[in-house]
Amino acid sequence: MKEYPAHSAILYEAHQKIYYQACSDKYINNWIRFESDEPYVTKTSLPFGIPFSLNDPDYCHKLFELLVIEHNFNRDYKNSSIDGLLRTLFNKLLESYCQNGFTPQYYSLLRLRSAIQNNPSDPWTVSKMADILRISPGYMQIIYKKTFGISCMEDVIDGRIRLAKEYLIHGSQSISEIAFQCGYHNVEHFCRQFKQITGYTPKKFHSHAANRTAAPGDQVNLSRN
Template structure:
């Protein structure tokens, strides 16, 4: 289990903010939302926004603002959990997060659980910690996270949360204010799937749910999933699932 001493989200400081602890007392995890300077391997170095840094107990902690303000999420805690104490994550070295919004939501939940004495507080905090450290590991092993990646990630979340919208390559490119050709190139490199294939996959995944758990007609489901032509929907559904929608529904209901 992990015991939280203090946790905060969106903590904002002025340009002269500085943390200087020659020898820390507890575990400390910091996630930056603005650029900052960190003392790493005997040198002061600037790191971009959306970095995470984990300090173990007794480790020197030094970081400071390097712009007109500094914003971060941070948590000071104690733990004997091997997934933290024996983690392959580097100690005292910042690394970029591949999904900072997700990690921020986990921090918000940790703040809530820490501040309210609810019945399942300890187990909830334990689950949130494990999820957070899973996300940190996913980020650490991912190579070459560029600033444009975060915009692509927001686009992908928008697609998967609203697959029934009218998505075209031009609309997606406008969303990011880049050219359609450039979008297709960097999207495939980032996620291993083209942007339009991602749209189609999200639509068919949603359609499967409607066909299993609703009584709407196939035409109604096609419309809800962003298709203006039911025949086109049926073709794409069969391409991705291997069977036509009617047959899929019959098997699912059976």
């Protein structure tokens, strides 16, 4: 028996028998057995039987879930969907293998960044982020920028402006309402940051979006009751 670290991926050769058991109270194991003669599988540079760290384990977890779902249902594009998902999974595995060497702290930062990008309007501060990671604010800012190439507050601002664009393009709220919904308590501060990043004031951006006669591409909206 071998003990492997969390957030690891292992690719085994065909027909190899594997026995799993938990090393702790909580055990999460995503696995699939598959057959493919595609070059991205048969000629992969990924090693066999050697664990390597994943750069985004949550993303890979979702790919595993989708692969299982597609396998279990006989849908019209089942084979095509499985192939697309498997290709994406191998791309993510290769990205991770080429980087490798992720620390437990990296995964904490990754969860923090995911929370910021999913909820940019929350009252984020450097102190709040540091408290989540249980480290000092100064150190948090250093390792965040070193890991992602952007400061933590720049990430917050980018997320808020991205959200504001959606409201301005598709919503009917006033500028002050949009500012509040995006986490700003000062409309002038919101307008200043918006123009600094986009080159437009929120009002001009809204007018420009409304006057466009052709969309740059198709859009799919998913609604959930």
